[in-house]
Amino acid sequence: MLAIALVAQKGGTGKTTLALTLAVGAEQAGRTAVVLDIDPQATACKWGDRREASTPVVLDAQPARLGRALETAAAQGVDLVVIDTPARLETAALEAARLSSLVVIPCRPLIFDIETVPTSQQVVTLAGGPPVVAVLNATPPRGRRAEQTRTALEDFGIVVCPHTLGQRAAVGDAVAMGLVAAEFAPASVAAAEARDVAHWILTEATCRNSRT
Ligand SMILES: Nc1ncnc2c1ncn2[C@@H]1O[C@H](COP(=O)(O)OP(=O)(O)O)[C@@H](O)[C@H]1O
Numbered sequence: 001m002l003a004i005a006l007v008a009q010k011g012g013t014g015k016t017t018l019a020l021t022l023a024v025g026a027e028q029a030g031r032t033a034v035v036l037d038i039d040p041q042a043t044a045c046k047w048g049d050r051r052e053a054s055t056p057v058v059l060d061a062q063p064a065r066l067g068r069a070l071e072t073a074a075a076q077g078v079d080l081v082v083i084d085t086p087a088r089l090e091t092a093a094l095e096a097a098r099l100s101s102l103v104v105i106p107c108r109p110l111i112f113d114i115e116t117v118p119t120s121q122q123v124v125t126l127a128g129g130p131p132v133v134a135v136l137n138a139t140p141p142r143g144r145r146a147e148q149t150r151t152a153l154e155d156f157g158i159v160v161c162p163h164t165l166g167q168r169a170a171v172g173d174a175v176a177m178g179l180v181a182a183e184f185a186p187a188s189v190a191a192a193e194a195r196d197v198a199h200w201i202l203t204e205a206t207c208r209n210s211r212t
Pocket residue numbers: 008010011012013014015016017018043137138139165166167168169171172175
């Protein structure tokens with residue numbers, strides 16, 4: 001079983017959206033996926049409440065119970081667990097990172113996001129250093145901000161996903177209905193970007209997991 005944690009010490013970077021995108025993407029690729037929501041705001045759980053489809057299952061979990069929840073998922077033959085963590089609660093992010101095979105840090109091309117990435121990296125290091133990758137999220141359609149952000153993140157020594165998620169209206173519209181962009185507007189650019197990012201992350205997690 002793979003466990004992927006979405007971590008960022010800044011709110012609004014796209015953790016929850018990417019967690020749901022990954023879980024649905026894995027299911028569309030024929031794997032079973034569960035989302036464990038350890039954010040007290042329970043945004044992923046509320047998305048699950050709005051969702052008509054019965055999968056991926058979204059469960060709320062407390063950081064102290066995360067290990068147990070992962071054991072249960074593994075015993076039930078789940079292929080992928082995606083852990084959605086809160087911003088600013090280092091202990092929760094630490095526990096999620098400790099128990100994961102890969103940590104994903106979403107980052108918008110904004111200085112307020114970029115400058116918190118080293119803190120998120122430190123949390124991962126403290127957790128025992130599972131592999132960590134960053135994903136550029138909500139990038140503008142034009143201009144050099146995305147590439148400048150990529151360079152800044154690479155300067156922090158972090159692997160950055162070669163695919164980028166643009167700022168797309170379909171993303172917000174989809175989650176409002178308990179969907180992700182790939183379901184809400186399958187032919188959209190947002191859906192294509194999500195598929196590329198999800199495929200890259202799942203491949204990365206699988207390769208790195210088999211190397212450990
Ligand atoms: N690529 C994107 N395009 C448009 N809106 C986005 C995108 N990614 C996230 N959002 C929106 O930004 C807000 C914050 O995203 P969210 O996933 O809740 O961040 P976090 O979990 O890190 O706080 C939400 O309203 C979400 O719909």
